[in-house]
Amino acid sequence: MLNSLSLYALPVIIIMILTVGIIKKVPVYEEFVEGAKDGFKVSINIIPYLVAIIVGISMFRASGAMETIASLFAPILNALSVPIDSVPIMITRSLSGSATLGLFTELAQKLGPDAYATKLCAVIVGSSETTFYVLAVYFGAIGIKKLRYALLVGLLADTIGIIAAVFVCSKVFLPNIG
Amino acid sequence: MNYIFFFLIVFSIIFGIINGRTQEVVNGMLSGADLAVKIALSLIGIMAFWLGIMRIAEKSGLVQLIAKLIKPITKWMFNEIPPESPAIGNIALSVSANALGLTNAATPIGLKVMQDLQEYNEEKSSASNAMCMFLAMNTAGFQIVPATVIAVLVAVGSKNPTEIIVPTMIVTSIAFISAIVLAKLFSKFWTPQIISNKERSDSNA
Numbered sequence: 001m002l003n004s005l006s007l008y009a010l011p012v013i014i015i016m017i018l019t020v021g022i023i024k025k026v027p028v029y030e031e032f033v034e035g036a037k038d039g040f041k042v043s044i045n046i047i048p049y050l051v052a053i054i055v056g057i058s059m060f061r062a063s064g065a066m067e068t069i070a071s072l073f074a075p076i077l078n079a080l081s082v083p084i085d086s087v088p089i090m091i092t093r094s095l096s097g098s099a100t101l102g103l104f105t106e107l108a109q110k111l112g113p114d115a116y117a118t119k120l121c122a123v124i125v126g127s128s129e130t131t132f133y134v135l136a137v138y139f140g141a142i143g144i145k146k147l148r149y150a151l152l153v154g155l156l157a158d159t160i161g162i163i164a165a166v167f168v169c170s171k172v173f174l175p176n177i178g
Numbered sequence: 179m180n181y182i183f184f185f186l187i188v189f190s191i192i193f194g195i196i197n198g199r200t201q202e203v204v205n206g207m208l209s210g211a212d213l214a215v216k217i218a219l220s221l222i223g224i225m226a227f228w229l230g231i232m233r234i235a236e237k238s239g240l241v242q243l244i245a246k247l248i249k250p251i252t253k254w255m256f257n258e259i260p261p262e263s264p265a266i267g268n269i270a271l272s273v274s275a276n277a278l279g280l281t282n283a284a285t286p287i288g289l290k291v292m293q294d295l296q297e298y299n300e301e302k303s304s305a306s307n308a309m310c311m312f313l314a315m316n317t318a319g320f321q322i323v324p325a326t327v328i329a330v331l332v333a334v335g336s337k338n339p340t341e342i343i344v345p346t347m348i349v350t351s352i353a354f355i356s357a358i359v360l361a362k363l364f365s366k367f368w369t370p371q372i373i374s375n376k377e378r379s380d381s382n383a
Contacts, residue, residue, distance in 0.1 A: 009278045017235045024238040035233025039226025042289055047218045054217075055210035056186030062206030063194040105330050113336030122331060122342045126324025127350035131317040138313055139305065141289045142296045146304035147179050149364040153310065154317035156360055161318070161353030168345045 042141050049140025053132050057095045066091055081174070082166055083117035085110075089124060094158045097130040120169045128161050221285065228286030232268065241267030255358065256308045258298060265294035265308075273315060279325050288316060307365040314361035320354040322347065 021028045060066075070087040077084060085107055092100045104125050108118045131154035139147060194203035235241050245252070245267035252259075252266050259265055268291045275284035291312055299306040305313075324346050331339035 010280055010283060013283070014231060017231055017238070017240060020240045021234040021238040026234055026237045028234050031233045031237050032230035036226035036230035038229050040222055042229070043218050043222040043225050046221070047215055050214035050218055051211050052183060054214040055207050056183055056190070058206040058210030058213070059190035059194070059203050060186050062199060062202040063190040064197040064199050065190065065193045101326065101330070104327070108330055108334040113331050113334050113339070119342060122324075122327045123346045123349055126321065126327040126342065126346040127319065127353060129317050129319025134317050135313060137285065138288060138292050138316065142292045144303060144305050144309070145179070148305045148310060149361070149368045150305055150310040150313045151179065151182070153314045153357060153360045153364055157314065157318045157353050157357035160356045161349055164349045164352040165345075168348050172345050
């Protein structure tokens with residue numbers, strides 16, 4: 001049911017916008033073309049911001065620093081019954097969407113769909129966005145260079161999300177398994 | 179942002195050398211630059227399409243109608259933006275597109291919102307409070323059905339992939355609300371936006 005909601009939402013929105021436009025006597029074709037003109041400019045504007053952030057993150061991932069950070073946190077996380085396998089995903093979540101999905105697929109294949117780590121990571125991946133990417137694209141499109149508190153808020157919310165995920169999942173999934 | 183950029187690059191290179199992964203780090207740099215351009219270019223078509231559709235929605239008054247409907251909430255969240263502005267209606271559309279998992283529509287609509295908000299921004303190269311609030315909502319990634327995650331779970335043979343939906347919804351709501359509250363809080367305590375009269379007269383290119 002929920003899946004078909006996602007499937008039909010887009011066509012319904014488009015039909016609605018065009019129909020209301022025609023009823024209100026908006027020259028829909030002319031206005032569409034006028035609006036679409038900006039598409040190229042906006043996309044090109046993003047490039048420098050995206051290069052800066054994606055290069056930085058992809059270098060960071062390649063350096064192996066993530067594994068080192070994960071091992072530093074291991075003792076604390078063990079005490080909170082957080083599986084160590086889920087740590088790389090927690091760190092990557094805010095940095096890179098494709099890397100997170102790759103890590104998650106790998107983890108799900110390795111541990112199987114019923115493992116607690118798989119479920120915890122599924123919730124973490126599903127409940128958040130790639131903060132760095134969103135900020136680079138959205139601010140890049142209009143040429144904002146000073147982000148003020150936007151990054152801090154994004155990362156704090158991600159951290160709160162991870163803590164909430166650990167808490168909720170331990171209540172929902174742990175009793176069934178262990 | 180300057181420190182983060184410096185840290186990501188310099189720290190990665192030093193760490194790569196220590197770890198004996200210099201080659202990987204250099205490759206990461208090259209492939210990252212390549213990927214960034216590919217992402218931007220792949221956006222052009224879908225961006226043009228949605229900006230066109232959104233312009234129709236604006237001209238027909240639909241966006242303004244939505245803005246009026248959600249006025250009670252947005253008056254508090256975006257107090258610097260006139261509540262009947264198309265920007266507010268577009269914000270509602272963007273959040274809905276995100277919630278429904280329509281990534282292809284959400285990004286173009288979101289960028290339209292940023293352009294709208296830029297018109298109310300005094301200092302064109304610095305983020306306004308409204309922008310920070312909007313991005314707080316976006317980075318929290320409020321989503322009703324995490325379709326991609328479920329697809330992965332199905333692919334690895336999960337018998338009950340939808341069991342993660344409710345926990346995900348609880349967590350995403352907590353993160354979403356925290357982000358909004360945090361953004362509101364920071365807007366009160368952070369150094370105010372610099373307002374310069376010189377910039378104000380400059381037109382938004």
